[in-house]
Amino acid sequence: MQPRVLRANLIRHIREQQLFDATDHVLVAVSGGQDSLRLLRWLTEGDLPQDLQPKVSAIYINHQLRSDAPHEEALVRQVFAQTPHLQSATVRTLDWAAAPTVSVEEQAREKRYGIMFSVAKQVGANMIVTAHHRNDQVETILYKLARGSRLEQLTGMPAKQRLANGLQLVRPFLGLSKMALKDIVKEPVQEWIDDYTNDDQRYARNRLRHAVIPDLQHINKQAMTHIIDFADQLTALQALAAPQIDQYVVALEAGQLDWELPQEQLLLVLQQWLKKQQVLDIKNRQLQQAIQLMKNKNVAAGTIHLNDHQRLIRDHQWLSLVKS
Numbered sequence: 001m002q003p004r005v006l007r008a009n010l011i012r013h014i015r016e017q018q019l020f021d022a023t024d025h026v027l028v029a030v031s032g033g034q035d036s037l038r039l040l041r042w043l044t045e046g047d048l049p050q051d052l053q054p055k056v057s058a059i060y061i062n063h064q065l066r067s068d069a070p071h072e073e074a075l076v077r078q079v080f081a082q083t084p085h086l087q088s089a090t091v092r093t094l095d096w097a098a099a100p101t102v103s104v105e106e107q108a109r110e111k112r113y114g115i116m117f118s119v120a121k122q123v124g125a126n127m128i129v130t131a132h133h134r135n136d137q138v139e140t141i142l143y144k145l146a147r148g149s150r151l152e153q154l155t156g157m158p159a160k161q162r163l164a165n166g167l168q169l170v171r172p173f174l175g176l177s178k179m180a181l182k183d184i185v186k187e188p189v190q191e192w193i194d195d196y197t198n199d200d201q202r203y204a205r206n207r208l209r210h211a212v213i214p215d216l217q218h219i220n221k222q223a224m225t226h227i228i229d230f231a232d233q234l235t236a237l238q239a240l241a242a243p244q245i246d247q248y249v250v251a252l253e254a255g256q257l258d259w260e261l262p263q264e265q266l267l268l269v270l271q272q273w274l275k276k277q278q279v280l281d282i283k284n285r286q287l288q289q290a291i292q293l294m295k296n297k298n299v300a301a302g303t304i305h306l307n308d309h310q311r312l313i314r315d316h317q318w319l320s321l322v323k324s
Helices: 003-017 034-044 069-082 105-122 132-148 153-156 179-183 204-219 225-251 263-276 284-296
Strands: 025-030 054-061 084-091 127-129 160-162 168-170 303-305 310-315 318-323
Touching: 003 179, 025 034, 025 069, 025 105, 034 054, 034 153, 034 179, 054 069, 054 105, 069 084, 069 132, 084 179, 105 127, 132 225, 153 225, 153 303, 204 225, 225 263, 263 284, 284 303
Parallel strands: 025 054, 025 127, 054 084, 127 168
Antiparallel strands: 160 168, 303 310, 310 318
């Protein structure tokens, strides 16, 4: 596809999905890699239509987990200094009591987003924008599938989502392949830092990127496209099913849910019920225990401990969530 057509299609996507416009102030998450540097350049090079051009701030977070982190930070500082039209540019450093050795990606992500949320509020940004692209989307779907995630998580990352703190998280490049990003900007990005840990296949996502996905593409060159199509169809099915699931949730809250429904359907109802109450990190095994408790005609009461602070309690036909 010609770069001019690619950029025009992206602009049309921004409009159709209402991802952002000139009334927004976006905080760009910059990592020092070529994808995020292209995102920053695309948003600031002055080629967006006037009615879509948001105010732009940028943030870089030094995780202090790689030997080349000082070089990366120096590069990003230089980029920020040379980027026109920036409302603000923030560089922060993660502090670790001790360098993490397990769940490194998860811990770093949690700390990173915590800082971004805080900085967004400080600079007056209402959106955080990241450079996630279609390749990242495929990795996310396969990763969630392999880990046994909920059905709704298999739809992948949304292009726009409202966070609990009122901020929006926007991913404008999700429909583009990593290869296509080089044609998004008119002036090429000349220098960036490749994260050498991305080649370490001890990390699950790296194994997906370097081994699993190439094998799938060997089976079918269109494997990535088919995975995205699957997620899109799943999203559509969920939209159709949502009104019925909501009716079942109302019945559950009224103590009138038919617990003779198939377990797979009851799992979806319980997941939606708990999601309404901001309870998300509950394993299906625990929900299955709750279903068996409610199905048992020989008992009228019982308790399922979800964690140290939450439990499900049966009282005859009623199921309630208790937080302590």
